[in-house]
Amino acid sequence: MALKTIMTALAATLGLAMAGGMALAADISSSAATAGGKALVARQAHFKDQGAAFKAINDELRKDAPDKAAIIANTATLKSNGEALPTWFPKGSGPETGLKTAAKPEVWTDAAGFEAAANRFQVETARLADIASAGDMDALKAQVRATGGACKNCHDSYRGPDPH
Template sequence: MTSKETCCRLLMIAACAVAGSVAADEELDPQPVIEGRQSALRDIGAAFKGITDELKKPTPSLPMIRQYARQIDELTKYQQGWFPAGTGPESDIQTAARPEIWQQPAEFKAAQKIFGEQAFKLAQVADSNDPGAIKAQWQALGKTCKGCHEKFREKDD
């Protein structure tokens, strides 16, 4: 899926989430929201892995790293709408999202904000043509991923 397709999908999900919260008498269909967020999170993971793979090379492709970093940064701009009420455990849809996301919304939103800030910094540093600086910021971004996953995501089997 291209970055443009992902962004379009996320905009549609955000619109559905907003429509669901505006129309209190209508119930939000959690399935497309959950599928959309899972797709976006997979795209972030794939882009992060792309940077990882490039940084392992003796001569990483800086244009590829820039593309991946921009994709991560762009996707994080939509993350605040990925976990609306009704898309947690009460939806009866199996996900890796822990109930703490909805039980501790301020803490979760703070973690999302930090992730977005670190993603933005990575996109900026990727323009520097300095693989060392890119790697350092990639590691900082990875720590925010890990911190959020430890608290808000179920362990993989």
């Protein structure tokens, strides 16, 4: 009899936990369906692409014979992302969406500072793409560091810890 009672209680607890999880998933799903939520999800995808492109460039530069075409393609991705980056942060796409984000409120409260940081990234990624096209690997390595510095500059002021 005691085992049956324990099993019933366990089943009820499991059912409540599943229902709570489904409700949370539905809430997150509805948050992601808002304009701000869609912008936040898209922004996170863009940053993952950007990180993958940066990693691919660095991986190539570690090789004895880097693939120039791969470097050029990935620097083009970074340049394109740099140009679009300011549009990834529309008002309403921060923590108020109810979704996890590393974007600090300062992105929106210090718009001029954020714009300056985004502009620095745009300048550095454009230089990176130009140098990659020219094929000077030593200059490219130096510009990768400068571009990384622009990333860090923005992260220091406008990005908090990864919420995932």
